Amino acid sequence: MSPGRAAALALGLGALQAFAFAPWSLPALQIACVAGLALLLGRAATPRQGAALGLAFGFGWLAHGVWWLYISMHSHGGMPGALAAAAVAALSAALSLYLAGAMALAVRLRSGRVGRDVPVFAALWLLAELARALIFTGFPWAASGYAHLEGPGAALAPWVGVYGIGAWAAALGALLAAVLRGGARLRHGLAAALLGLAPLALPQDFTRPAGTLRVALLQTAVPQGEKFSPALQPAVLQWLMARLADSPADLVVAPETALPLLPQDLPPGLWAALSEAFAPGGPAGGKAALLGLPLTRLEADGRLAYTNSVAGFSAALPPASGPLPPGAAEPAPPYRYDKHHLVPFGEFIPPGFRWFVDLMRMPLGDFGRGPIVAPSLAVAGQRIGPNICYEDLFGEELAARYVGRGDAPTVLVNLSNLAWFDGSRALDQHREISRMRSLELQRPMLRATNTGATVALDHRGRLLDALPHGERGVLQVQVEGREGLTPYTRWAGRWGLAPLAGLAGLTVLALGAWRRPRRG
Known part of the structure; x- marks a missing residue:
């Protein structure tokens, strides 16, 4: 030949x-x-x-x-x-x-x-x-x-x-x-x-049961071309607020950039209503919420950085304190997770490639990075470890959260927006990536996405339930948190x-x- x-x-x-x-x-x-x-x-x-x-x-x-x-x-x-x-x-x-x-x-x-x-x-x-x-x-x-x-x-x-x-x-x-x-x-x-x-x-099984958690995963089903539409946003925000407040779950999760605007750019009073709903004695009734949105952060050099973030709300959390970034008109969320592993060209621009990004009419820039090991959110006896979209490709970075830490996650939650890919096989491929993380770490993985795949996986990567791609809805599911470490978690968490x-x-x-x- x-x-x-x-x-x-x-x-x-x-x-x-x-x-x-x-x-x-x-x-x-x-x-x-x-x-x-x-x-x-x-x-x-x-x-x-x-x-x-x-x-x-x-x-x-x-x-x-x-x-x-x-x-x-x-x-x-x-x-x-x-x-x-x-x-x-x-x-x-x-x-x-x-x-x-x-x-x-x-x-x-x-x-x-x-x-x-x-x-x-x-x-x-x-x-x-x-x-x-x-x-x-x-x-x-x-x-x-x-x-x-x-x-x-x-x-x-x-x-x-x-x-x-x-x-x-x-x-x-x-x-x-x-x-x-x-x-x-x-x-x-x-x-x-x-x-x-x-x-x-x-x-x-290298891990053991650590109690159960009732979760509601929201799928907003907003087409990417309409995500920043002024005409669509009020209806989507109203639906989100209603689901966050009326769910019987212990934890409600909305996807990456479910709120596509900075807190100070949201409709007047919405951020305050959200904070009040999850305050002690608020209408949320003691439940917790995680939702994706952009935030700002003051860097050590005084520079203002934008972050792809998750905001957490819970009556069990003390109100956030400390100075606000310039221009911030609303208080910071009680819990915050900033994405660490950013997407090249999507969230940071490699040196020498500004010309390439300029060819795409996307509002892209260099985002600030969060720490590789972030604190978990305590909810109903469980410790929730958020990660955002692309981050769950890097199992060794998730494993780093488990080394020598008392607040290591018992449940992992991925917040994604794959509407960029219009229902292609990328949605199914990302679901399988999450399944692999469940198998490696033996932790349940919950996925709240904009258009799919919104699914709940147990610690063996088995599908508990899912929503159809592209449809707005709420996935109600009960998951079992897990304690303990797999061999992979031990060595990858220490040495990558x-x-x-x-x-x-x-x-x-x-x-x-x-x-x-x-x-x-």
């Missing part, structure tokens, strides 16, 4: 792998696509050909997996269609460079011995995924482990997390490729079967992803570079 045909086949395999993720969720397909890539690499004559195969596979995988970014840039951002498509292609190509480098090394270091080549391939795959998750703040959407929320791989989540699952699947794919090539002995086929089924022996990177690097050195057979 010519190198050009091999690269075209790798491109197709990468695009096919995107069907392994939500909404289809086909873990066996993901492993089969990796096996196909490994078979192609076995025929690659040079590292350069290996790089081309990795680049093609990665481009097909990501371009198909995150094409919905086009919707936000073109339909809502006003970017010309051709330029928006080019931007998605450029992003996919740039992120595929990590896999290209990894596959070039896989060809360079192969020994022809299955027992060495398979772990080296898996380690290099892991390093490529970690690079995509960490470099330039990271964009780990559609990481390969997310295809394994069903099947044996899911049992690995509380041990090694999503990237460890991806490495396991890569090892299994490479081992299957060796078997399919026919050069592997029977024991390698048995090893593939054992590797595929081994995680089934691992599932267990460094242990996985170190293990992968040592594997490559020990089995690849140091023990590589002489050539020529």
